[in-house]
Amino acid sequence: MSNDMNGTIPKIDFAGIDPAAASPGDGDSRWATVRAAVMDALIEHGGFEAVMDDLVAPELRAAMLATGGAAESLFSLPPTTKARYTNEKPHLGYVSSSIPGMPYETFSIMDPLSPDVVPALAGLMWPDTGGDSSFCETMHAYTERVAVLEAMVRRMVLESVGATAEHVEEQSKATSLRLRISRYPAPGGAAAEGRVGLPAHRDTSFLSVLTQNDVDGLEVECGRGSGGWARPALSPCSFLILAGDMLKVLTNGRVYSPLHRVVISGEKTRYSCILFSNPKDDAVVRAVDGAVDAQHPAVYKAFGYAEYIAFCFTREQYRNPNKVEAFAAVGGVDG
Numbered sequence: 002m003s004n005d006m007n008g009t010i011p012k013i014d015f016a017g018i019d020p021a022a023a024s025p026g027d028g029d030s031r032w033a034t035v036r037a038a039v040m041d042a043l044i045e046h047g048g049f050e051a052v053m054d055d056l057v058a059p060e061l062r063a064a065m066l067a068t069g070g071a072a073e074s075l076f077s078l079p080p081t082t083k084a085r086y087t088n089e090k091p092h093l094g095y096v097s098s099s100i101p102g103m104p105y106e107t108f109s110i111m112d113p114l115s116p117d118v119v120p121a122l123a124g125l126m127w128p129d130t131g132g133d134s135s136f137c138e139t140m141h142a143y144t145e146r147v148a149v150l151e152a153m154v155r156r157m158v159l160e161s162v163g164a165t166a167e168h169v170e171e172q173s174k175a176t177s178l179r180l181r182i183s184r185y186p187a188p189g190g191a192a193a194e195g196r197v198g199l200p201a202h203r204d205t206s207f208l209s210v211l212t213q214n215d216v217d218g219l220e221v222e223c224g225r226g227s228g229g230w231a232r233p234a235l236s237p238c239s240f241l242i243l244a245g246d247m248l249k250v251l252t253n254g255r256v257y258s259p260l261h262r263v264v265i266s267g268e269k270t271r272y273s274c275i276l277f278s279n280p281k282d283d284a285v286v287r288a289v290d291g292a293v294d295a296q297h298p299a300v301y302k303a304f305g306y307a308e309y310i311a312f313c314f315t316r317e318q319y320r321n322p323n324k325v326e327a328f329a330a331v332g333g334v335d336g
């Protein structure tokens with residue numbers, strides 16, 4: 002697709018980190034080592050591949066993403082059925098791309114761990130059976146496991162910029178999760194070079210944790226835009242972590258929010274599953290106290306997340322790759 006595909010992003014092994022430990026604490030040297038690697042990767046590239054063998058059991062992963070799994074069963078429904086999953090917000094619910102040559106479809110599910118949310122989706126999709134219980138169980142179990150990794154990485158970042166345990170806790174309460182499941186049909190021989198499945202953009206989230214079936218496609222800019230593009234080949238036990246614009250704000254600009262895109266080639270349909278963490282709509286987003294000092298003056302003004310999202314969806318801003326700078330940079334746009 003691009004002539005600049007020579008980038009790489011770091012791979013970080015989470016072995017030895019116990020996600021069940023309520024309080025890994027500063028005395029835990031393995032935690033501190035992984036935390037330092039996470040922070041370096043997010044500062045340098047805004048993303049990394051997390052390898053965590055025991056986070057999601059192979060059967061659960063297959064039930065979600067393999068042939069016949071929850072993602073495939075959802076997208077196999079007739080278009081009129083899928084279209085029932087609507088939301089008044091433009092980025093939520095079921096969306097199919099209206100761009101010719103880009104037959105991408107996605108379900109964006111707000112608060113996927115709230116007990117009624119996935120059953121409500123299943124009830125709309127399979128009204129005759131009142132919702133499919135194995136679908137609901139798979140979606141819930143999968144999201145719960147990936148959320149453990151998301152919370153760990155967010156905590157590592159916050160600790161790295163001086164947040165106290167209370168602040169980490171407070172920040173968690175102001176965070177909501179969104180699950181996005183997407184399908185990118187195989188272009189087949191017609192697109193030997195690859196077809197853009199999703200144009201380059203930055204995520205508005207704190208963090209995005211991505212898994213996929215066995216079809217690669219995600220490309221990430223490296224080195225804060227100066228290191229070429231990487232196309233990580235994800236293994237079944239790896240998770241691609243990307244920082245979004247809101248994490249950049251929390252860390253007072255230290256963490257980078259990389260451009261990324263999806264480019265599809267080959268004969269096999271790609272399914273991806275992304276867990277996003279975002280500020281709640283009524284949250285005020287501002288840098289963590291410890292991230293602002295004499296050496297690091299505030300880069301962004303504090304702002305309401307709902308106002309920011311409304312700004313992102315205006316016609317003028319929709320394609321702007323530097324929305325957070327346009328909205329909240331101290332002293333105007335500074336890139």
Ligand SMILES: O=C(O)CCC(=O)C(=O)O
Binds near residue numbers: 199204211
């Ligand atoms: O589906 C993917 O691989 C990436 C999608 C993405 O970047 C997004 O939904 O924000």
Ligand SMILES: [Fe+2]
Binds near residue numbers: 202203204209261
């Ligand atoms: Fe994205």
